[in-house]
Amino acid sequence: MEWEAVIGLEIHAQLATKSKIFSGASTAYGAEPNTQACAIDLGMPGVLPVLNEAAVEMAMRFGLAIDATVAERSVFARKNYFYPDLPKGYQISQYELPVVLDGRVTIELDDGTEKVIGVTRAHLEEDAGKSLHEDYHGMTGIDLNRAGTPLLEIVSEPDLRSAKEAVAYAKKIHTLVRYLEICDGNMQEGSFRVDANVSVRRRGEHAFGTRTEIKNLNSFRFLERAIDFEIERQIDIIESGGAVVQETRLFDPGRNETRPMRTKEEANDYRYFPDPDLLPLVIEPAFVERVRAELPELPDAKRARFMSDYGLPAYDAGVLTASRELADYYEAVVAAVGGEPKLCANWVMVELLGALNKAGLELYQSPIGPAGLAGLIRRIQDGTVSTRAAKEVFEGMWAGEGDADTVIEQRGLKQLSDTGALEAIVDEVIAANPKQVEQYRAGKTKLLGFFVGQVMKASQGKANPQQVNEILRRKLAE
Ligand code: ADP
Ligand code: MG
Numbered sequence: 339m340e341w342e343a344v345i346g347l348e349i350h351a352q353l354a355t356k357s358k359i360f361s362g363a364s365t366a367y368g369a370e371p372n373t374q375a376c377a378i379d380l381g382m383p384g385v386l387p388v389l390n391e392a393a394v395e396m397a398m399r400f401g402l403a404i405d406a407t408v409a410e411r412s413v414f415a416r417k418n419y420f421y422p423d424l425p426k427g428y429q430i431s432q433y434e435l436p437v438v439l440d441g442r443v444t445i446e447l448d449d450g451t452e453k454v455i456g457v458t459r460a461h462l463e464e465d466a467g468k469s470l471h472e473d474y475h476g477m478t479g480i481d482l483n484r485a486g487t488p489l490l491e492i493v494s495e496p497d498l499r500s501a502k503e504a505v506a507y508a509k510k511i512h513t514l515v516r517y518l519e520i521c522d523g524n525m526q527e528g529s530f531r532v533d534a535n536v537s538v539r540r541r542g543e544h545a546f547g548t549r550t551e552i553k554n555l556n557s558f559r560f561l562e563r564a565i566d567f568e569i570e571r572q573i574d575i576i577e578s579g580g581a582v583v584q585e586t587r588l589f590d591p592g593r594n595e596t597r598p599m600r601t602k603e604e605a606n607d608y609r610y611f612p613d614p615d616l617l618p619l620v621i622e623p624a625f626v627e628r629v630r631a632e633l634p635e636l637p638d639a640k641r642a643r644f645m646s647d648y649g650l651p652a653y654d655a656g657v658l659t660a661s662r663e664l665a666d667y668y669e670a671v672v673a674a675v676g677g678e679p680k681l682c683a684n685w686v687m688v689e690l691l692g693a694l695n696k697a698g699l700e701l702y703q704s705p706i707g708p709a710g711l712a713g714l715i716r717r718i719q720d721g722t723v724s725t726r727a728a729k730e731v732f733e734g735m736w737a738g739e740g741d742a743d744t745v746i747e748q749r750g751l752k753q754l755s756d757t758g759a760l761e762a763i764v765d766e767v768i769a770a771n772p773k774q775v776e777q778y779r780a781g782k783t784k785l786l787g788f789f790v791g792q793v794m795k796a797s798q799g800k801a802n803p804q805q806v807n808e809i810l811r812r813k814l815a816e
Contacts, residue, residue, distance in 0.1 A: 340541040343569045344549070345498035345534060349511055351490045351521040352465065352529040353396045359464050359488035360387030360430065360616075367527055371481035375467070379486035381426025387615055389414075393488040394619065396520035397437050397462050398629045400490060403518055403636055404457050406441025408626050412461075414616040417608045422480055423467035431491075433610045436461035437619060443514070444638060445506040446656065455507050456495030463489050490520070496535070496546065501565035505558050508532050513637050517662050525556045532561055536568045538576070547572070548582040552589055552596050564589035568596050640665055648672065648679035657687050663701050667708050674712030678719060685715055689732050706735050714742040721802060727751040754800045757809070760793075763801065764809050767792045778814055786810060 358365060361378035378385045401408045413435040416428040438460035444452050465487040470479035492511060498504045512530055515521035523530045537549035552568060555561040567589075572582050587596040612618075635643075637659050644655035644665070658668045664686070671682045690711060694704055714735065718728045723746055734745035746752055754760055767789060768775055778785045786807070793806045 341538050341569075341573050342541045342543075343499055343501075343565070344496050344537045344539060344546050345500075345504045345565060346496035346549075347492075347494045347498065347504060347508060348533040348535070348551075349492040349494075349508065350465075350531045350533075351400075351492060351511075351515050351523075353393050353488040353490055353520055354522055355390055355392045355396070355488055357390060358486035359390050359393050359462065361486055363486065365487050367529075369483055371470075371479070371483060373483065375482035375485045379464075380482065381428070387430065387613075389616065389619065390488065393462060394437070394621070395629060396488075396518070397460060397490050398621065398626065399518045399520055399633060400460055400492070400515065401438035401441060402626070402630050402633060403514055404438075404441030404443050406457060406460070407439045408621055409435060409437050409439060410621055410623075411435065412437040412619045412621075414462075414613045414619070415610045416613050417463075417610055419608055421466065422478065423469050423482070423485075425467075425482070429464060429466060430613055430616070431463035432461035435618075437621075443507065443510050445503065445510050446652075447506065448502065450652065453497075453503065455497045455503075458493045458495050460490050460492045463491055465489050490515075496537075501562045501569070504534060504565055505562045508561055509558060510637075513660055517634060517637055519634075528556065531556055534561060534565050534568075536565055536572070537582070538569055538572045547576075548584050550582065550584065550596075551586050553586055553599060555589060560589055560591055563591070563594055564596055567594060571596065634662070644668075648683070650679060650683055654680075654683045654687060657691075658683060661701070667701060670708035671712045671715070674709055675715050675719070678715065681718070682712075682715060685711060685732075689729065693732075693736055705738060706732070710735060710741055717742050717746060721755055722746065722753060723751055724753050724799075724803065726799065727753065750800075752800065753802045754797050755802045755805060757805065760797075760801055760805055760809055761813075763793050763796050764789075764806070764813055767796060768813060775814065786814075789814070 355365060357363060358379055361376050363376040363379055364374050366374070378387055398408050412432055414430050415433040417431045417433070418428045420427060436459040441457035441460070443455050443457060445455055446452055465484050467480055467482035467485045470481055473479060494507065498507055512523050515530070516523045521529055525531070532555045534552045534555060535549045536552065537547035539545070539547045550568060550572070552564045555564055568587070575582055586599040588599045589596050640659040641655045644650050644659060645652060650658070659665045668682065668686050671686060672679050675682055690704065690706065694701060714728060714731055717723050717731070718725060723731055730749065731742055731745045731751055734749055735742060739745050739748065771789070771792065774785050774788060789810050790803065790806055793810065794801055794803065
């Protein structure tokens, strides 16, 4: 039996405002517990929330970037529930009238095709506090610093059909919010959290199956594994005659499985109603146009430009535009080299990203900046170093030994391009191998590789291979 998965994601992106969504308290991460929640965040009697305009503008940037409608009028509602990390008893969110409606995002699939994923809505809401289970033996600590931090909840249509598509979509949103500078995207710190709604149906069936919701996936790897597990689990249940129960589940990375958390409350259990303390949010068209005019170049446009301007393959263009920082770095390298866009792409993608990855560093922490890397690439281009030696130069630069020229000098990595010196080595090699010379001259020309190898060895790898080839061919033909 052929099965098809149906997946929709709800992504919570923490907006990078300095202060909370309805108060002036700081949103900085990592402060002492309970030092950054004020009376408004806690919903004390008599306080009045005031909407943070920066959060609204960030939501608008997102909406415009995904070709959505920015609602002229949206409404904040109270979502009522009890939980220890929500002492005021309700979360301020948007329900029936969200600020962003009906957008779309294009994802690229492994086979190179593209697929458009609908974004149903994105709404503004406040975050709750955090329960801390680890540090307090037998008890739970509550840290309310996060209470009132602005979130943008981004809800997709159930358009995704595999874990891979879901990951591609989540990564696309992640890239987008960072390009727009509305969210730092830090998944470990919880600034970007993904809930996955998953159901399965028999291929060709029209109606959706019953879904489960896997909460709080905080890495792309977990997202993929959790969805794959959940698809298999649901198929097994249905194939053995059972029925999937609609519920909220948690992913356990250690066991690689999802487990039920609590049965999903009906939406109307929350008793949503418009927050009487907040006026409807009205956004003037002129405000929308100003925000639109200030949007940066977006990932899709940048990727297309990298392909047309630099002649890069789609894969390279995708990798290099995954973040604005990396794209800027690459463009700075190409500008400093003054050309060779594909060679620059290779060095950024293979050597630089490889070294960063190995060292567990972010791009901004790289010991080699764009000008430094360009200096090295120029030395490959002008024949000063071979590609192999260049990798060693890179290591030296990475280790802080100086710029490309300094490392080439100090480590003696200059390629031997001096014709006189090369000819002398070639003469030695020819003199030392009379038998092979005889065979070569008798027509066994594939021995050329042997001679090249001998010359490279004799020059300790420093000879310019192209020149060695030429000189050898000439001398052996004599
Ligand atoms: P709720 O209000 O209960 O959160 P929504 O209708 O807003 O539910 O949907 C939440 C998410 O679940 C959306 O991303 C949506 O695409 C997805 N979704 C809805 N129905 C299904 C389904 N049958 N299978 C998979 N995902 C679904
Ligand atoms: Mg929801």
